[in-house]
Amino acid sequence: MLKRFSITATAFLVGSPGLWAQAPSAPAPAEPAQLGALAPANIAKPRPKPPFDITGTWLHAMARDNPFNFSPPPGFKLTPEAQVQYDAAKKARAEGKAYHDDIGQCWPAGLPVIMTRVWPIAMIQKPTVIFMVSGFMNSTRIIYLDGRKHTDPDIIIPSFNGESIGHWEGDSLVVDTIGFVEDHHWIDNGIPASDKLHVVERMSLLGDGATLQIEYTMSDPKNWVGEWKWTKRWKRVDDTDITEASCLPDLNAHMPSVTSTTTNIH
Amino acid sequence: MKKLLIALCTIGIAYAHHSMEGFDRAKNVTLVGTVKQFKWANPHSWIELEVTNDKGAVETWNIEMTAPFVLVKAGWKSTSLKPGDKVTVVGHPQKTGEPGALFVSVTTAEGQTLTDRPPGAPAPPAAK
Numbered sequence: 292m293l294k295r296f297s298i299t300a301t302a303f304l305v306g307s308p309g310l311w312a313q314a315p316s317a318p319a320p321a322e323p324a325q326l327g328a329l330a331p332a333n334i335a336k337p338r339p340k341p342p343f344d345i346t347g348t349w350l351h352a353m354a355r356d357n358p359f360n361f362s363p364p365p366g367f368k369l370t371p372e373a374q375v376q377y378d379a380a381k382k383a384r385a386e387g388k389a390y391h392d393d394i395g396q397c398w399p400a401g402l403p404v405i406m407t408r409v410w411p412i413a414m415i416q417k418p419t420v421i422f423m424v425s426g427f428m429n430s431t432r433i434i435y436l437d438g439r440k441h442t443d444p445d446i447i448i449p450s451f452n453g454e455s456i457g458h459w460e461g462d463s464l465v466v467d468t469i470g471f472v473e474d475h476h477w478i479d480n481g482i483p484a485s486d487k488l489h490v491v492e493r494m495s496l497l498g499d500g501a502t503l504q505i506e507y508t509m510s511d512p513k514n515w516v517g518e519w520k521w522t523k524r525w526k527r528v529d530d531t532d533i534t535e536a537s538c539l540p541d542l543n544a545h546m547p548s549v550t551s552t553t554t555n556i557h
Numbered sequence: 558m559k560k561l562l563i564a565l566c567t568i569g570i571a572y573a574h575h576s577m578e579g580f581d582r583a584k585n586v587t588l589v590g591t592v593k594q595f596k597w598a599n600p601h602s603w604i605e606l607e608v609t610n611d612k613g614a615v616e617t618w619n620i621e622m623t624a625p626f627v628l629v630k631a632g633w634k635s636t637s638l639k640p641g642d643k644v645t646v647v648g649h650p651q652k653t654g655e656p657g658a659l660f661v662s663v664t665t666a667e668g669q670t671l672t673d674r675p676p677g678a679p680a681p682p683a684a685k
Contacts, residue, residue: 387578387652395575410600410624427600480576534626536599545596545603545619547657548579 328420373514380481397538401451426533485513595638
């Protein structure tokens with residue numbers, strides 16, 4: 292009996308170093324299961340040196356071979372539900388009308404479209420995370436680099452930019468994004484995004500680091516068959532900063548492009 | 558030449574964050590009126606212009622503009638237009654005939670013309 296008590300007491304004390312050293316004061320708080328990306332203890336963890344630092348201000352490099360939009364690739368096949376939307380948008384365009392111009396109505400652009408607006412994006416890289424803040428509506432993307440996994444699908448909170456987890460592969464950063472909203476989110480005119488959208492981005496800095504290239508692979512089984520791929524480029528713009536830009540109802544009230552009831556199909 | 562055309566195309570859609578399907582870019586409308594309000598704001602600036610129509614009634618036109626940071630490069634300030642200014646505005650009209658237009662240029666009573674392009678930039682393609 293005495294022996295069993297002795298073993299139990301030893302195990303308790305060894306398993307509670309805080310109590311052993313500081314008794315009778317309160318035990319030290321346990322480290323949370325997942326430290327915040329900006330927690331000093333997380334940032335300080337040893338990690339391999341990343342191959343590049345994306346920190347800077349970037350602007351989509353519009354060109355004929357690098358368009359803003361993410362148009363469906365040749366031979367694309369939509370699901371029947373998405374085809375209805377695509378055909379309706381095509382008809383609206385032929386009539387000179389805007390089909391579900393949700394961005395104009397202040398809905399967030401969402402990934403991937405937010406990346407290719409005509410506004411610069413401020414990107415800030417820490418060892419554990421990259422923050423991307425678009426000059427347009429100051430939409431924020433957070434790419435976690437601290438080794439965490441995607442949030443449990445049962446508790447992930449849907450968003451327009453999704454939940455992005457990145458890891459380094461050679462000279463590239465591979466970013467996996469899921470957890471999107473179902474509504475008011477579009478890939479292109481008449482191409483909806485769903486909660487099953489899955490975006491993989493392979494990010495690389497080219498040449499002297501003045502060009503950011505992202506190779507996109509996207510699937511959304513609710514809306515199209517297979518994977519769609521695009522490669523887009525951004526240029527570093529060291530002579531500019533992002534500013535506050537909020538889409539507001541009272542400003543929109545003076546914008547004929549979004550107030551006209553006869554040329555906007557909602 | 559090819560490069561110039563690409564540049565023109567780029568400028569043509571510059572700093573619109575949403576659909577511009579509602580404007581007839583092939584047409585220009587010239588409006589002589591009085592500035593009711595000039596809004597200097599992100600993501601788009603705009604002019605509220607009071608125009609007397611053919612029947613003698615005063616209509617308020619909304620003139621949609623680009624972002625202020627683009628206008629700054631074209632020589633604009635927040636004080637470039639003030640309520641009460643007598644101006645001539647050129648814009649692409651709405652296809653529906655509603656009193657609204659996409660901004661092309663403004664000429665003040667003093668004869669100064671401002672566009673949304675930097676000085677020396679190629680002129681926009683002529684409206685058909």
